[in-house]
Amino acid sequence: MLNSLRARLPFLAMLLLFLPLLSFSQKRLPGFSVSMIPDAVFARMQGKSYPAACPVRRQDLRHLKLLHVDLEGHVRHGEMVCNKAIANDVLEIFEQLYEHRYPIASVRLIDDFGASDEASMRANNSSSFCYRVVRGSKKLSAHAKGMAVDINTLYNPCVRRSRSGKLTVQPSVAAKYADRRGSFPYKIERGDLVWKLFTSRGFKWGGAWKSVKDYQHFEK
Numbered sequence: 001m002l003n004s005l006r007a008r009l010p011f012l013a014m015l016l017l018f019l020p021l022l023s024f025s026q027k028r029l030p031g032f033s034v035s036m037i038p039d040a041v042f043a044r045m046q047g048k049s050y051p052a053a054c055p056v057r058r059q060d061l062r063h064l065k066l067l068h069v070d071l072e073g074h075v076r077h078g079e080m081v082c083n084k085a086i087a088n089d090v091l092e093i094f095e096q097l098y099e100h101r102y103p104i105a106s107v108r109l110i111d112d113f114g115a116s117d118e119a120s121m122r123a124n125n126s127s128s129f130c131y132r133v134v135r136g137s138k139k140l141s142a143h144a145k146g147m148a149v150d151i152n153t154l155y156n157p158c159v160r161r162s163r164s165g166k167l168t169v170q171p172s173v174a175a176k177y178a179d180r181r182g183s184f185p186y187k188i189e190r191g192d193l194v195w196k197l198f199t200s201r202g203f204k205w206g207g208a209w210k211s212v213k214d215y216q217h218f219e220k
Contacts, residue, residue: 028095029067029095029098031065031066031077032064032065032091032095032098033064033065034062034063034087034088035065036062036063037058037061037062037063038063041081045081045109048110048111048115049081049109049115049130049131050131051131054131056129056144056145056146059084060083060145061081061084061129061146062081062082062083062087063079063080063081064079064081064082064087064090064094065077065078065079066078066079066080066091066095066107068097068098068104069101069102069104070103070106071185071186073101076106078104079107079109080107080126080128080129081109081128081129082128082149083128083129083145083146085147086146086149089203090128090149093194093197093201094107096193096197097193097197100193102194104152105123105126105152106124107125107126107127108127109127110125110127110129110130115130115132117130117132118170118171118172121150121153121154121157121170121171121216122154122171124152124155124186126151126152126153127150128148128149128150129144129146130143131144142220147220148217149217149218149219150216150217150218151188151194151218152186152216154171154173154174154186155174155177156177156207156215157169157171157174157178157215157216158170158213158215158216159212159213159214159215160211160212160213180215188207188216190207190208198218199218202220203218203219203220204220205218206219
């Protein structure tokens with residue numbers, strides 16, 4: 001009996017190694033994938049989201065390909081770069097959003113906008129990795145490691161109010177969406193599908209922060 005068990009140990013070890021990969025691949029919808037950063041994509045990132053001397057290792061990032069549905073019901077192809085630690089979670093979230101036809105306007109690399117957060121947000125683009133600091137500070141953003149995802153960014157702005165009462169809205173053209181009492185397209189609020197999917201996987205929602213309200217932002 002003992003010898004028989006010993007003989008099976010290598011097989012059982014290999015089975016345990018590959019079983020998660022097999023179950024993971026079975027759940028993947030057509031049009032959705034996670035991969036290492038392809039050379040062509042990495043070249044697009046150079047000097048933009050991935051500046052010279054960027055300390056984030058290429059092998060710690062992943063390239064996601066996905067499908068999403070816009071407000072008019074059109075199926076669109078998207079791509080995103082994020083940290084490998086959240087890549088599977090993010091892709092599974094987008095799979096469920098797609099299945100439920102939750103409207104996502106655009107999912108493009110921020111490099112398509114010259115790594116300009118403002119330009120990407122004005123286009124209502126959803127993205128993740130960009131090596132940068134938090135605006136108005138020297139602190140690295142969670143996006144700098146690809147550990148945050150911004151969703152439908154024009155309609156879910158980042159809102160700051162200074163001690164003097166001055167209101168700063170990012171993107172700068174989204175002031176009318178800073179008032180969350182209104183009803184408008186792409187709006188993210190507590191309890192909706194995108195909020196449930198991200199928070200159930202341990203992401204924190206910027207819309208719940210106290211000093212800053214970043215309604216587009218989910219991070220680990």
